[in-house]
Structures are given as C-alpha cells and as structure tokens.
Amino acid sequence: MKVTSIRKVIKILGPGLITGASDDDPSGIATYSQAGAQFGLATLWTALITFPLMAAIQGMCARIGLVTSQGLAATLRQHYPRSFLYVMLFLSFPAITLNIGADIQGMGAVCHMIFPAVSVSVFCIIITFLLIVVIIRYPYQKIAAILKWLCASLLLYIIVPFLVEQHWGLVARNTFIPVIHFDKAFASIIVAILGTTISPYLFYWQATMEAEDRIHHHIIVVDKKILNSMKVDVNTGMLFSNIVMFFIILATGTVLYPAGIRQIDTVDQAAKALEPLAGKLTYLIFATGVLGTGLLAIPVLTGAQSYMLAETLGWTEGLDKKFSQAKPFYISIIISLLVGLLLQFSGISPLKALLYTAILYGVTAPVLIAVILHIGNNKEIMKTNTNSWFSNLLGILTLIIMTTAAVALIWFQLN
Numbered sequence: 001m002k003v004t005s006i007r008k009v010i011k012i013l014g015p016g017l018i019t020g021a022s023d024d025d026p027s028g029i030a031t032y033s034q035a036g037a038q039f040g041l042a043t044l045w046t047a048l049i050t051f052p053l054m055a056a057i058q059g060m061c062a063r064i065g066l067v068t069s070q071g072l073a074a075t076l077r078q079h080y081p082r083s084f085l086y087v088m089l090f091l092s093f094p095a096i097t098l099n100i101g102a103d104i105q106g107m108g109a110v111c112h113m114i115f116p117a118v119s120v121s122v123f124c125i126i127i128t129f130l131l132i133v134v135i136i137r138y139p140y141q142k143i144a145a146i147l148k149w150l151c152a153s154l155l156l157y158i159i160v161p162f163l164v165e166q167h168w169g170l171v172a173r174n175t176f177i178p179v180i181h182f183d184k185a186f187a188s189i190i191v192a193i194l195g196t197t198i199s200p201y202l203f204y205w206q207a208t209m210e211a212e213d214r215i216h217h218h219i220i221v222v223d224k225k226i227l228n229s230m231k232v233d234v235n236t237g238m239l240f241s242n243i244v245m246f247f248i249i250l251a252t253g254t255v256l257y258p259a260g261i262r263q264i265d266t267v268d269q270a271a272k273a274l275e276p277l278a279g280k281l282t283y284l285i286f287a288t289g290v291l292g293t294g295l296l297a298i299p300v301l302t303g304a305q306s307y308m309l310a311e312t313l314g315w316t317e318g319l320d321k322k323f324s325q326a327k328p329f330y331i332s333i334i335i336s337l338l339v340g341l342l343l344q345f346s347g348i349s350p351l352k353a354l355l356y357t358a359i360l361y362g363v364t365a366p367v368l369i370a371v372i373l374h375i376g377n378n379k380e381i382m383k384t385n386t387n388s389w390f391s392n393l394l395g396i397l398t399l400i401i402m403t404t405a406a407v408a409l410i411w412f413q414l415n
Helices: 003-012 015-022 026-039 046-068 072-079 082-114 120-137 140-163 168-176 184-197 200-216 224-255 267-278 280-313 327-346 350-376 389-414
Strands: none
Touching: 015 046, 015 200, 015 224, 015 280, 026 082, 026 184, 026 224, 026 267, 026 280, 026 350, 046 072, 046 168, 046 184, 046 200, 046 224, 046 350, 046 389, 072 082, 072 200, 072 280, 072 350, 082 120, 082 200, 082 267, 082 280, 082 327, 082 350, 120 280, 120 327, 140 224, 140 280, 184 224, 184 350, 184 389, 200 280, 200 350, 267 280, 280 327, 350 389
C-alpha cells in the first residue's frame, strides 16, 4: 500500500476506530484472559465470528447517526414510545456504571502492582479525578485525538504471543475449526465474550459520535463517499478490536493454560501470572496495555451514558461544549465516575461486577439490536440510506446469536 493511501485511511479513521478499541477495555481483557487461561486456544475461533457481527451492528448505528444527525437515544425518543426508551435506560445505566467501576478497579490494581507502595484505592481515586479533569477541560476534538492515539496501546497485546514459543499449526486449527464443549463453564465464557464484544453502550456511542462528526465537519448531504468512509472507519475499528481479542486469548492460552493456571478474575492477576512464565517484559507490556485501554474506554463509557441521558431529557449536550454550557451533561459524567469509584469501597469484586454487567447487557442487547434493525429499514427515518440485504442478514444473525446467549446466560445463572 502506498504512503498516500495509508495517510488517507488514517485520516478517515475516527469514531469507528475509537469505538472498536474501547471495546477492549480492562474488563474485556479480563474476560479474554480468563478464556485463554481456562480453555487454552479453544476459543480463538470466536474472533472470526464476532468481527462481522460487530461490524454489521456498529455500521447500522453509524449510519443512523450520520443520516439523522442525532444519537440513538434521540432517535428512539422521536420515533418510538417513551416507555421503551426509559426501560432501555433503566437496564443500561447500572450495567455501564458497573463497567466503569470494574475498569477503574482494574487500572488501580495494575498501578499498585507496578508501584506496590501506593494502595489500590489511592490509585483508583487519582485515576478517577484525572479523568474528570481531562473530560471537562478538553473539547471533543482534542479528546478524540487523544483517544485515537491511545488505541496504539492495544498493539502491545499483539507483541506478547511472539515473546513465547508458539505452535502455529495448532493456532491455525483452533482459529478456523471451532471447538465447542457442551458444559456450563464453556457456554458461560462464550456468553461472556459475546457480551463483552457486542455491548449496548457501544451502539449509543457510535451513533452519537457519527452525528457529532457530521456537525463538526459541516456535512450537509450524506452521500455515497461519506458512507463509504464511515464503513472503512467502522470495519477497521471492529477488525482492530477482534485482532486484539484474538492475541490476548492466544497469549494467555499459550502461557497460562499450559502452566495449569485456570482462574483469572482480574487483569492484574493475568499480568502477575505472566511474569514468572513469560518474563518481565511481557508482564510490563500487559500491564501498560491495561492502563492505555482504561484511559481509552472509560471516557467512552461515561460519554455514552451521559449522551443517552441528555438526549432523553432534552439537555444541552456535547463533549465539544464548555462545562458552563452543558452543566447537567457534565455533572452526569462526574456522577457516573464517582459512583463507579465507589465500587472499590463497596466490597463488590470486579468479577461480580462483570457478571452483573454481562447479565444486564445480555438482557438489553437483543431488544436493542431488534430496534436498530427496525430503524435501519425505516424509510421515514433513513430515507434512501436503509440497510442493504447483507447488513440485514448479519443483523438478524447477530440478533439470533445474542438472544440465544441471553437465554443461556439466564439459564446458567438459575441452574
């Protein structure tokens, strides 16, 4: 690829790349690490499955944001019963807040692991207030630029598997030939991977960021060129996210699993377990990646939640606004961060927080995917930019898989 072509692609990348990269947050890293530690390479094939599903749904959300110039919550408020929107918010908010708290805990634990003289709680407080200052102080364009560069921290996870000996034939077999175990533990980890990669908060964030990008770039008509650029951005972001997931499972599956380490509850446990087995460099790379992904993901989580609330209640919104221009919007961000911080002092373990998050995401995702499909095919809303038959096919497949996952998740919790 020519240098000019690479520059063009980099210029196009924005909301899709940030959304995809933020999906690999500390909570996601813990899930992927557990998959590798518990089942070795047996779940590598999931990366091939989740990529097209993520790309299809996030692409629909991006198109909705571009065409309507508003976020998903605003579209739901305008065209669907208010009661439905309120139910979605009621189920989404606890899940997002728990996710924020689990990510803050993960980052604090990793910082403590590197600098043991300072407690986890102190690091959690420092990280929380650092994020509050950055989100309030800097406008959207600067935050987006910062988030875009933080995506590079995820590249560290691609390095890790190459630091240890690999049997690439075995890796290829587990990647392209699905291995399925019909037991509760395996089904639970598959459900956890799906819930981590296809999360409702990403739907809201994607639509809102595309709408804001349209406003910032003064796009009057959404033509084929704009839509094609959006597709490149979204597909690149989702591919990047799944590649990182693949390599985290590969790293932990080839290092922790053979060593008999089967239980990973937090990201710092994964890093600690890697150190004696794969060396100091691997341990530091893994830990540094957690901090970068946390700083990337938490603004997305808090931003998605605040945009949802603002669009529902008609508040002035936008990360490009000053605090004085959108006080309720920014106050909701501050509250979500502080409530997330309280998780560290509540006695709720990150593992339990992730479990509750997965349950709530699992309940809301299928319903929201069905509505996104309906919006994407609604000519009154989307005009001439309705879903293609291929997008609908992938969307329906995602709906079926996520519904099955939700039912399985609830069944396993009750039995």
